[in-house]
Amino acid sequence: MKMERILPYAKSLLKKAIQTGDVVVDATLGNGHDTLFLADLVGETGKVFGFDVQEEAIHASNERLSAHAMLERVTLFHEGHEHLSEKIPTNYHGKITGAIFNLGYLPGSDKSIVTQPETTIVAIEQLMKIMAPQGIIVLVIYHGHEKGAVERDSLIQYCQEIDQKTAHVLQYQFINQLNNPPFVVAIEKR
Ligand code: SAM
Numbered sequence: 550m551k552m553e554r555i556l557p558y559a560k561s562l563l564k565k566a567i568q569t570g571d572v573v574v575d576a577t578l579g580n581g582h583d584t585l586f587l588a589d590l591v592g593e594t595g596k597v598f599g600f601d602v603q604e605e606a607i608h609a610s611n612e613r614l615s616a617h618a619m620l621e622r623v624t625l626f627h628e629g630h631e632h633l634s635e636k637i638p639t640n641y642h643g644k645i646t647g648a649i650f651n652l653g654y655l656p657g658s659d660k661s662i663v664t665q666p667e668t669t670i671v672a673i674e675q676l677m678k679i680m681a682p683q684g685i686i687v688l689v690i691y692h693g694h695e696k697g698a699v700e701r702d703s704l705i706q707y708c709q710e711i712d713q714k715t716a717h718v719l720q721y722q723f724i725n726q727l728n729n730p731p732f733v734v735a736i737e738k739r
Contacts, residue, residue: 558721559649559687559733560586566685566737567647570594574637574648576630576672577601577664579655581610587649588619597623598637600630603662606655630672634679642679652700653691663696666703673707677716677738686736693729708734715739 567573569592575584578601587597601607607627614620626636652664676686692701708718716739722732
């Protein structure tokens with residue numbers, strides 16, 4: 550297939566938004582794959598802030614970053630992303646150029662612990678205030694699991710109503726595939 554698949558597309562958007570030395574956010578650490586990707590993008594002079602509500606995710610991310618000698622440029626918070634504006638020191642506010650939310654549950658773990666649309670929306674609103682202009686928030690929406698459809702509908706509705714004077718919002722999705730594969734919604738602050 551020549552068209553870009555969903556996860557590579559999410560990464561392409563982040564690559565466009567983020568430069569060496571930037572400040573970025575991984576709103577859902579999970580096993581730390583995205584954190585590692587972001588840490589590599591920002592380089593030694595950059596900063597990544599990561600959030601997860603599960604100790605297991607903090608541990609897995611910590612291990613992954615240590616194994617790649619990238620822990621120093623990352624701060625991990627065992628906290629919900631809905632607290633990001635109070636957790637990220639104010640000297641970084643206004644400087645964040647990219648953020649990713651990989652929604653749903655932690656693969657291989659407790660499937661009852663899933664992201665919730667209410668807290669995801671609170672976090673997006675906080676990010677919109679503390680991001681730099683042209684900063685991009687990427688949401689990877691998994692709607693195949695039990696509560697995924699509810700989250701998808703709430704987020705789509707919320708994102709469709711964002712004033713176009715404040716952000717550009719896009720949806721990137723294959724619409725003829727079985728089993729509800731994930732799709733991307735991206736928000737670029739104006
Ligand atoms: N990006 C991850 C990776 O690269 O492995 C996968 C993330 S996983 C699909 C979703 C994660 O969101 C889970 O680890 C879950 O614990 C976390 N989560 C759920 N609610 C959260 C919240 N309010 N704030 C931050 N993380 C949350």
